[in-house]
Amino acid sequence: MKKPIIFQNIPCTLVTGFLGAGKTTVINQLLTTKSTDERWALLINEFGRIGIDGALLASTEDSNLEQQKIAIREVNGGCICCTSQLPLQIAISRLLSEHNPQRLLIEPTGLAHPRELINQLGAPHWQTALKMQAVIAVLSGRQWQQENYRNQDGFQAHVRDADALVINRYDQLHESDKQALVEWIIKLNSQVTIIWAPSEQATSDVKNAYLLALNDQLSNSSQIISKQRKINIAPPKKSVIGLQPRIGAISTSPLSAPQTDSKEHQINTDTDQPYRYHEKQQDILLAGWRLPAHYVLKADDLHNWLLKLPNWLRIKGVVNTADGWLQINFTPDSLTTSTASAQIDSRIEIILQLDETDNTAKEDTTIEYMPELSATSIDWDTCDQELMAMVV
Template sequence: MSQRLPTNLITGFLGAGKTTAIRHLMSLKPADETWAIIVNEFGQVGVDEMAFDTQGDINITPLSGGCVCCQLGGELTRSLNQLLEQQAFDRLIIEPTGMGHPAGILDTLRKPFFSDRLDLRATICLIDPRQLLDPQVTQSETFRDQINLADVLVANKMDKADAAAEAAFADLCSDLFPPKQAILTTEQGRIDPALLDYVSAGQLRAQFPDAHQHADETTHHTADAGHVHDHDHDHAHAHAHAHAHENAPLPCKPVRQINSGLERYSCGWVFHPDDIFPFDELEAFISSLQGIERLKGAFRLGYPWVFFNRVGDEISFDAISYRRDSRVEIIARAPLDWDAIETRLIEIATLGVNSPYRNI
């Protein structure tokens, strides 16, 4: 290990493929290295960490319930301190939520205490070039500053981009100043690990550094508790975890957590480990949901477990090694009928009550 811990920020708007890219990088990690990964999620229940297959050489630190750039800034500082106290890592990767503004995180990493211990290297931003055709995305100050503050810009999902999206990305790249250290296109998050060791440019500046500094309220609802709490974002993380422990899920009776802010609404459910979800019914229901911007879920199908990933209307799934409980998080631009969604998820779980895998 070097004296300072090599550190990378991997950013990108919702659905750009950050988690997939990090999984790819992990698959190419030198066998003798141990990495620490901080995974930040806007939703309360925390699902992204279930997508990572850890073998003892990866330390995953989940931070759920807001953005580490602002609402969970204190949580980020505490997590960094804890990781540095362990002194057992060869690289640190931070994955903010898709709504996360990089400026606050970079400011934290550059503070004297951390800059003496962390070797801040390239900030890598992934974008789905099709997002450049969506005015709701391109008008987002956070989206624009994710690009502005990136040392390396990666257009992911090029296999799904049409000529208009490709042209929009080319136009974007022709107008960037200062120039990026690298601009590339890829599919399935396949990026060269050598990009991690590009040196942080340092002179990059946010165009909208105060994009997240506004008054927001967060709402949490634990279904078993039967009541609603409203608190500022600063209290979201600790509050959500406290109620998750107080209201453990029962078979076919999940715990629900709701979060709102940054013009987004999320709802997540944690199911009992014994709940089993028949794949066909689960896939059909996830496909039928309307108004969803993002969905991630880890589900027990029986003996196998699967990770569902939905971006807009596109759905993918992969087998995972995670084996603790089933959980799902939905993000939307407007509140959905969370009660109806929960009712249907419970109905699907009820279908698995007589599964021969239930007690395995």
């Protein structure tokens, strides 16, 4: 009988941040600091059921994760910071046993409360297996500028529960605003290390200095988690800010192939069949589509169609278009589209705000919304037909 592998002191870094803060970008930057002979593993948690972040991390043209000794495991369809620790334990145990990494990075969903994950990682059964390094939180300067973000407990929580804070998208902030941001951060967490992410126009020296500062956090022990281990309090019951635990039915639907008659289909998760789901969770609506790789969509039409969805909070995707494979990463303050390597299928996932009266998150942005529509009034069959109509 084979003896179980006992893992000890594997460096582990938690990368947190509010929805749309830019966690995936920071993880990609951390990956560039990896030595070629090291084995790293990534645990990515997405609240949606399809899973896109793994593709966003691995979809550069020259990316080959196996050759780079990087293993990715995605946990989709809920938050790993739930009242039961089982999903997190299983995911970490499998990553360690199957890939024997020398370093583990964990990216929880932006809808999660970091304190609950810190509670779990501070539990006694992880104290010998994992060596918890600095908790890195990501903060968007553009989000912080909006009062409804910075006054929200869920937004503040990522600052309070961080050893290091990476600030990005601050190019529109005046010096006085940046000073006010620093003062706001210090009030929440006077011990946090602040790292300013450089813009794309920054010099190579500035970018290299940033990567060195970021890489330093991989070898700094987490004071936040160390304190939590000493306190040894039980994790709170709720797992997601403003959301209840996942209960109730999920609505899933296969899509009709282009230029075919509408027929009743069985739900099919095969990558050769189109698929859509949508699910209501208190004040948000999650929805996603998966399309076979040979479905080629009109890029401009898709872009415009996504932006017309009502009250959206986040749009992510990796899609085969007439302009090639594209990554889509939209937040209310940032629209990013870039080239991607070919995938086994196209994926789109969206998060919509169901509270029609709360439009404050859309103030002072350059993106056009459609307040006359609401997420609750969406006709999903019509959405499916519109999406299929974009297939070339």
